[in-house]
Amino acid sequence: MLQRHGWTVCVIATPTAAGWLDTAALVEQTGHPVRHEYKRPDEPDALPRADVIVVAPATFNAINKWAAGISDTFALGIANEAIGLGLPVVLAPHAKASLAVHPAFQDSLKRLAGCGVTVLENEVLRGEDNEEAPLAFNWSPLLDELSTQLR
Numbered sequence: 001m002l003q004r005h006g007w008t009v010c011v012i013a014t015p016t017a018a019g020w021l022d023t024a025a026l027v028e029q030t031g032h033p034v035r036h037e038y039k040r041p042d043e044p045d046a047l048p049r050a051d052v053i054v055v056a057p058a059t060f061n062a063i064n065k066w067a068a069g070i071s072d073t074f075a076l077g078i079a080n081e082a083i084g085l086g087l088p089v090v091l092a093p094h095a096k097a098s099l100a101v102h103p104a105f106q107d108s109l110k111r112l113a114g115c116g117v118t119v120l121e122n123e124v125l126r127g128e129d130n131e132e133a134p135l136a137f138n139w140s141p142l143l144d145e146l147s148t149q150l151r
Contacts, residue, residue, distance in 0.1 A: 001143055003030075010047045012036065014062065014075045038074050053082040054146070057094030057123065057137040060105055067108035083115045092142045093122040100124065120145060 002009050010032045013021055018036035026034050033046050055066070055075075062076065071077035082089045091112060099105060100122045113119045120141050 012075050014073050052088040054090050056092035060095040060099040064108045067111040089117045091117050092120045
């Protein structure tokens with residue numbers, strides 16, 4: 001959808017997520033490599049400079065590490081640099097309900113918002129019996145937010 005609206009989309013994944021993704025399909029769709037590791041200093045940048053950074057779906061662990069300034073993965077390094085560069089950043093949390101109420105998580109969201117990050121509502125749906133349901137990430141709120149960035 002973002003490409004249909006004129007966005008150039010690049011995917012940077014955590015090492016764990018990179019194992020779940022169909023990277024070949026993403027490369028074909030975006031025209032850019034899917035990065036999940038730091039490049040060597042002598043290697044050229046393979047991705048264009050970003051106008052906006054999206055961190056989604058963002059887990060409890062990733063959000064807490066990011067808020068603490070930890071850059072132990074390429075994805076977190078990019079997110080930390082984006083704040084330092086003053087780039088627009090949109091965060092779409094996806095933490096299960098039992099973790100989303102943890103004080104560290106709430107503090108991390110507030111800290112990131114205080115750094116200028118646009119923080120969306122935590123995107124976890126619950127089942128009828130109030131049990132957490134293993135539902136796919138709902139991209140609609142994020143896409144709605146990004147569509148406002150186009151205006």
